[in-house]
Amino acid sequence: MIRLSSLTLVAALLAAPAFAAPATDPYYKAGEAALARNLAITPNTGRAKNVILFLGDGMGISTITAGRIFEGQSRGVDGESSSLSFEKLPWTALSKTYSHDTQVTDSAAGITAITTGVKTRNKVIGLTGAAQPEQCATEAANRVETIAEIAKAHGLSAGAVTTTRITHATPAGVYAHTAYRDWEGDTDMPLEATQAGCKDIARQLIEAPANLRLDVAMGGGRSRFLPDAAGGKRGDGRDLTAEWRKASGAAYVTTADQLAALDPARTGPVLGLFANEHLPYEVERPILGEGVPTLAQMTTKAIDLLNKNPKGYFLLVEGGKIDMGSHLNNAKRTLTETAEFSKAIQAALDKVDLKDTLIIVTADHSHGLVISGYASRNAPILGLAGNEGEPIVAGDGKPYSVLSFATGPGGPEGQNLRADPAKEDMDDVDYHQQALANLPSAAHSGEDVGVFADGPGAWLVHGVVEESYIFQVMRHAFGFDADKR
Ligand SMILES: [Zn+2]
Incomplete structure (x- = not known):
């Protein structure tokens, strides 16, 4: 142990360099403001x-980071320090998605x-892990209740809104129980599965x-409902949209104008199918988006x-x-889809009362999007990776982009292997x-994703949690686990 005499200590203190006063530094001030906000939070x-x-499909952490930079840059502000709407929610966790x-x-x-609340096998929806993909016979014994079905059974309302076909995997996870996610319509199924019931x-x-039927279902996917x-x-000749309309007050709409014209006070269950397949991407809206509502418009409607149901609702x-x-x-x-998703969340935050409404934002899994290189502050997020403004040159003599789906020493090195x-x-x-690996469709990636929350029960969103834990938070917040409250 080194012992300093008090004289040595005084000398050392006297020789210490002066520190800059940080109080005017913008990062320091922002940190102080963030601390004050967090000190004021009560669960x-x-x-x-x-x-x-809110489920951002495939919205990994790097997508959120790149999304906030992109969204800020498209508004002409500093992208790196700006935030997407849901990043301001006070409670966060990491979710293990395997x-x-x-x-x-x-x-x-x-x-x-x-x-x-149950982890199952890939391709399977609303069944336990005992069910086998594409095995119809394993459906019946392995069905598990969804949070929407539990809410409906308690007299609440429930809905699902998506930019994909309403029969696609994620929205189906609200209301369907199937051994195979691709069985969206009858002609997507093998005959033996249909015959087996x-x-x-x-x-x-x-x-x-x-x-138990949903009160609101909006998205694309008309083709699976019409003959x-x-x-x-x-293939069965049925018009399922006509069958939906048989319910009292039920409405079926196919355009943004029809959706806007619906009077909630006088409308029963609503089925909105705004495209034959998935809704167009936002970047395609000028060409393909005529009559297609935005995610924010569908969400607020x-x-x-x-909201008519005094008992409350569950909405995906x-x-x-x-x-x-x-x-x-x-x-x-x-x-651009991430920015639209952020707008839809903001539209909901502007509408609901966080005293009685729990908002959870998460992803089901990540994607292999990488943000790398040292591009200058405020350099375009869709541009080249850089080093103090100069592009970084890889082993093949060419620069690479800030955003990529895999970089490293294993990358191609021959002159003509890479554009x-x-x-x-x-x-x-x-x-x-x-x-790095040329596939017709990029693979999902397996690292944890973020969970962001506010409202009653949101404080339970913290730490590193299993993806299936999110169900427990929602169920508890609703009070459906009365024994545990
Ligand atoms: Zn995917």
Whole structure:
């Protein structure tokens, strides 16, 4: 042990260099303000009347970071320090997303964990891990109740809103129980599964018992509800939209104007199908988006419709095309969809009372999007990785992009193995970020994703949690686990 005489200590203190006064530093001030905000937070341990679950499909942490930079830069402000709407929610956790049978989950097993509390096998929805993908016979004995079905059974309302087909894996996780996520319509199923009594996902939405059927379902996917003759893909000749309309006060709408015209006070259950397949990407709105409502418009209308029930509601809102942009290695699509998702959450935050409404924002899994290199502050997020303004040159003599889907010493090194991104239009809406392994569709990735929350029960969102834990938080916030309150 070194002992300093008091004289040595005084000398050392006298020789200490002066420190700059940080009080005017903008980062220091922002930190002080953030501390003050956090000191003022008190957990809301009350019961939630309503729960809104926002699911950014494939929205990993790097997508959130790149999304906030992209969104800020598109508004002309400092992207790095700006925030997406949900990043301001006070309670956060990390969610471990592996499924029952794989390190990296798909959306079917991911949403099942979140809506039922049970981890299952990839491709399976609303069934325990005992069910086998594509095995109809394993459905019946392994069904698990979703948070929406539990809410309905308690007299609340429930809904699902998405930018994908309403029969796609994530929205199906609210109301369907199926051994195979692709069984969206009857012609998507093998004959033996139909003959064995398994129902396609569209039928499950329409034929749910009256006390469990969703009150609001909006997205794309008309083809799975309409027969051939009406431009759909059903082989059984049924028009499921007509069957939906048989319920008292039920409405079926296909355009943004029809949706806007619905008077919540005088409307029963609403089915909104705004495209034959998935809704178009936001970047395609000028060409393909005529009559298609935005995610924010669908979300606010869904809230108005569900809010009629004095007992409350459960609502899932999915930003489903964040994932699809990343499957294309197309960061521009991923980030514009992330920004739209953020807008929908802001629209909900502007509408609900956080005293009685729990908002949870999370993802089902991540994607292999990487933000790397040392691009200058405020350099375009869709541009080249840099070193103090100069592009970083890789082993093949070419620069690479800030956003990529894998970089490193294993990358291609021959002169012609990799395109030169500096010679491409990296801001083009169809630009594919480079990848290490060339696959027709990029794979999901397995690291943890974020969970963000506010409202009653939100304080239970902290730490590193299992994806299936999110169900327990929602169930507890509703008070459906009365024994544990
Ligand atoms: Zn995916």
